[in-house]
Amino acid sequence: MSKIIRVNMTQKEVKFEEVADKYASLGGRALTSQIIAGEVPPTCDALGPFNKLVIAPGLLTGTSAPSSGRLSVGGKSPLTGGIKEANAGGITSQKLANLGIKAIIIEGKPTDQEFSMLKITPDGVEILPAGDLAGKGTYEVTSLCRRRYGDKVAVITIGPAGEMLMPSAGVTNNDSDGNSSRYAGRGGLGAVMGSKGLKAIVVDCPKTFDAPVADPERFKAAAKKFAKILLDHPVCGQGLPSYGTNVLMNIINEAGTLPTRNFRFGRFDKAAEVSGEKLAEVATARGGKATHACHPGCVMRCSNVYPMPDGKVCAPIEYETAWCFGPNLEIGDLDVVAKLNYICNDVGLDTIEAGCTLGVLMEAGVIPFGDGRAAIAALEEVAKGTPLGRVTGGGATGAGKLYGVTRGPAVKGQGIPAYDPRSCKGNGVTYATTPMGADHTAGYAVTANILNVGGTVDPTKKEGQVELSRNLQVATA
Ligand code: SF4
Incomplete structure (x- = not known):
């Protein structure tokens, strides 16, 4: 059964919760955003005790579905002041899903200035002191953790920018080679993690593709078909x-x-x-x-x-x-x-x-x-x-x-990301209308504006851009 881990950084307590019915069919950005919308007061200080950092695998993560291992991170953004979702590749998401973890909710704020870390294994979750990791860059933190807890663990971490609560700070995790470079970069969620006094999350799970599915044979066939669609x-x-x-x-x-x-x-x-x-x-x-x-x-x-x-x-x-x-x-x-x-x-x-x-x-x-x-x-x-x-x-x-x-x-x-909104107007509509601010991934109109994928809409004209961006934003969400 999948579960939610709730970590209170004020009390330094960890609880396991059953997944509420309303979250059962959600994963990734839909889940992290729904939890934030439901639990975080919109007027709170993004770096204060009432904001929460939510980390979740996608709905298909941990299965044999191809390229399904992205990790979603959500919270109120110190950069935009609004709801924020950023996501990353890397190996952590598959490990969380294989431990049956639907989401991790980090809440509260420590009363001291000390940094902590979380260690998540098949045996449970511990909050450990991490004063020795504070001030260190993400590459060093990741390699120290992998030396300490085994070279197969996944490490989510922030760098000094997140510790100093900088509004551009991101949350990273490592790839298959141990490189700490897969970023949920956007919106300052690294500063939110820093504000919780959390330097790192180490995830230890030996499994990669064993998250339970209802009908393994049909799932395998569908995954194979999807891989072929991608490769063709x-x-x-x-x-x-x-x-x-x-x-x-x-x-x-x-x-x-x-x-x-x-x-x-x-x-x-x-x-x-x-x-x-x-x-x-x-x-x-x-x-x-x-x-x-x-x-x-x-x-x-x-x-x-x-x-x-x-x-x-x-x-x-x-x-x-x-x-x-x-x-x-x-x-x-x-x-x-x-x-x-x-x-x-x-x-x-x-x-x-x-x-x-x-x-x-x-x-x-x-x-x-x-x-x-x-x-x-x-x-x-x-x-x-x-x-x-x-x-x-x-x-x-x-x-x-x-x-x-x-x-x-x-x-x-x-x-604004790498597509000028004046000459790729569909993306301009996305930047202007998504609650995420200038986020190309919220509705990637480069598809029909530039790449002629899913149709063709002249990137320099107004006509068709609203429908294109809206449909892409709905599909992406
Ligand atoms: S390598 Fe690229 S396509 Fe493959 S899972 Fe990572 S981000 Fe996705």
């Missing part, structure tokens, strides 16, 4: 498995909707230098991986492993990250993009928000456009908690207000 599709079966999500760089550039120089232009002359094709070439030449599955059972393998010149590995570089540190900052160097990505992963920042914030700082003249070294230096300030570091981790809207920059690419306080 040109995007899921060819584009993503060859070049990952960054296959989009050249396509979006060609469409003229690649935000460049803090959303001033729609094309970048060095887009090819930071594209998926270039990434695959460099990663392969350096002994990395052009494609990679972030968890077992993925047939699309949209992830990658990029060896950096300093010997470290950045895995993965997603399209949105390559865009926000590349064209958005006028940086045409994949090694710089990888370095910025790695710093964000380690300190615990949403890359999209960090890239939009750096764009605003460049607009303000704090950093020159195209200056990779200065961008790296600004991001390195985040872990130190210096004034520049706090501005850089504070989001594009906050940086714009501080520096008097009105060209702040954000909706409802959240930085």
Whole structure:
């Protein structure tokens, strides 16, 4: 029987609850959002005791359904002030589902300044002191936990940005190789986790695909059919498995909707230098991986492993990250993009928000456009908690207000992702109408606007955009 784990961080207590009927057929973003809508007072302080952090596997996670292992994280957002859902790949979700855990609800707030961690195993749940993990980057926390509790455990964690309650802080977990880089990045949910005094959640479960299904034979047949549908599709079966999500760089550039120089232009002359094709070439030449599955059972393998010149590995570089540190900052160097990505992963920042914030700082003249070294230096300030570091981790809207920059690419306080809403108007409708703020995943109109998937709607005209965005938002939810 699946259950909900409720953790009270004020009392430091853990309870197991039966799943209420109203939640039985929900999972992932539907479940985390319903719990937040039902339990969190809308007027509460996002970093106060009345907000809750909810973590949940998807409805099919932990089964043999292909590519079904995303992890949903929800809460009231310190960035937008509204309800927020962010989700990530990685191996944690499958482990939670195989332990029969429908959701984890973290509530309350500790009265001391000490950090704790949760340890979840088939035998139960413990709250443990985590003072020795505090202040550490996510890569170190993950490798320490995997040394301490076994190299098969999954680790959800926040970096120093989340501990310092920065509004751009995300929640990460590790992939199959132990890389702590799979982010539920958006909306500052890392700061919510930090406000609960929770540094990490270690999940130990030896099973991956054994979550119970009512009719195993029919389920297996359906999963096989679904995998074939994915693999027969040109995007899921060819584009993503060859070049990952960054296959989009050249396509979006060609469409003229690649935000460049803090959303001033729609094309970048060095887009090819930071594209998926270039990434695959460099990663392969350096002994990395052009494609990679972030968890077992993925047939699309949209992830990658990029060896950096300093010997470290950045895995993965997603399209949105390559865009926000590349064209958005006028940086045409994949090694710089990888370095910025790695710093964000380690300190615990949403890359999209960090890239939009750096764009605003460049607009303000704090950093020159195209200056990779200065961008790296600004991001390195985040872990130190210096004034520049706090501005850089504070989001594009906050940086714009501080520096008097009105060209702040954000909706409802959240930085706009890698599709210009003026030339991909369906996405513009999504950014404007979803409660999530500028979130391309809430209703991805790039499908019919640019990719001609599920129909064709002219991206530059108003006609058809409302229906397209609304239908996609309903389908996604
Ligand atoms: S590798 Fe990509 S497609 Fe596969 S599960 Fe991870 S995020 Fe999804």
